[in-house]
Amino acid sequence: MAGARLPSRTLTALLNTSNGISCVSRLPLKRQSLCSISSRASCSWLRNDVARTCRPSLNPRHYKRYSICPTGLFSTSTTRRLKIENNGKTSQSSRDSEERRPLTSTSTKLAATLKSTLKLDKPRHEQIYNLPNILTFSRLIATPVVGYLIIHNHHLYAFSLFAYAAISDLLDGWIARRWNLQTVVGSVVDPMADKFLMTTLVTCLAVNGSLPMPLAALILGRDVSLALSAFYYRYASLPAPKTMARYWDFSLPSAEVHPTTISKLNTFLQLSLLGTLLCTNLLHDPSATTSAAGGLLMSIQGLLGGEEGVKTIIQGMSAIVASTTMYSGLEYTWSKKAVVILGGDEALKRKQGFRGRMIMASGFGSFIAVAAYLWYNGQAEDDSEKEASKRLGAQSG
Structure with a gap:
């Protein structure tokens, strides 16, 4: 993909969680908007003026000025891998809970039986x-x-x-x-x-x-x-x-x-x-x-x-x-x-x-x-x- 990339210092400031995405408004460039383009490898930003120079086939009227709203900070493969790991952890936790459930029900029944037996054996007084x-x-x-x-x-x-x-x-x-x-x-x-x-x-x-x-x-x-x-x-x-x-x-x-x-x-x-x-x-x-x-x-x-x-x-x-x-x-x-x-x-x-x-x-x-x-x-x-x-x-x- 052709395009100009932001300096590393600016990209670092953008990705910093303490500054947030609002730092885009502080860029010194004027009348230049950034277009977020996501690929399977990474998430990058492309200037629309460079896009007109490098890729004249794209109509610049279709681009509007907007703030940076990245669709993801990780690649698709990384996201898929994280989802698989999360699903594996969820299924493992559900299996563990299902394995613990019969033991819990058995212990509950045993405690109820013992409680009823103790109640029957305990002397009680009437009015x-x-x-x-x-x-x-x-x-x-x-x-x-x-x-x-x-x-x-x-x-x-x-x-x-x-x-x-x-x-x-x-x-x-x-x-x-x-x-x-x-x-x-x-x-x-x-x-x-x-x-x-x-x-x-x-x-x-x-x-x-x-x-x-x-x-x-x-x-x-x-x-x-x-x-x-x-x-x-x-x-x-x-x-x-x-x-x-x-x-x-x-x-x-x-x-x-x-x-x-x-x-x-x-x-x-x-x-x-x-x-x-x-x-x-x-x-x-x-x-x-x-x-x-x-x-x-x-x-x-x-x-x-x-x-x-x-x-x-x-x-x-x-x-x-x-x-x-x-x-x-x-x-x-x-x-x-x-x-x-x-x-x-x-x-x-x-x-x-x-x-x-x-x-x-x-x-x-x-x-x-x-x-x-x-x-x-x-x-x-x-x-x-x-x-x-x-x-x-x-x-x-």
Whole structure:
């Protein structure tokens, strides 16, 4: 390419980053413009007057006066090489990030698993002083009073306190669900209060002769077996250190109890049977028969067929309760969802659950055998009494 080049001192000043390109306006030449011409080898500047002399084929009217605006300070090959190097660095960095990504995700998952395990194993405390739990504890306190009143034949007061216990049992569950006041302590103490009330009523009514002994043994055996397995579950699932103070600290949950459907139905039928027995005992309480509701009680008994009709109804309800009690007790021996142990060690939880179910099975099985023995002896005594009555009738005849 033909043309005049700028002196080296001027070119150095132009390329100096501190001076910038504005130094072109300081050139001493007048009415001479520079035309930037880029080639594959370098970037150079050509004066337009020289261009007219050296290359007359170029029309000078096509050139306009303008400042120096170099299109590049490096050659095309250098620029291409730099682009390739930059692309190589970018691809290498992307490959490194992709290689580090699986490791980062794995470490994140491991940290989350460890955090969840630590949260499960860390003891936590609950706010147990709320209205549903207060109602549950009041039912626990009222239960021994009900038993005392039954034993001493104060059936009217016993029935009134029993009605309060039944209503509070329904009310505390509704309040807990309505205002989201469920606690692990409530899930344990509420069925415990129900079983304590059931055990007290069954024992006292069996002592009075109102409830058959085989059915009483069956109901008590199921509750006692559940209590033994619950004691084991509490001790086995309690985080270390296992002390007596921590064992009876109900604000430190270690296991959750989830009653089955048949168990809830059985509880309802048992309460219905015991409430019916308390109502029939009112007919033998003078304070109840002479009260304002005494006439209503006698009229209800007459509608049911008198004393014989009431006795037949109680026998039918007893048979239904016996069947549901046996089924619900046996369900606790094979159901793995009835009792959920809290913690992160799944193998230990399975082992503890199996041991608790075996304790339940052995205990309830022995009580079933006792109930069958009592029922067989009762049937034998009834047969002997019938035969003795027939002999007396034949002798008198």
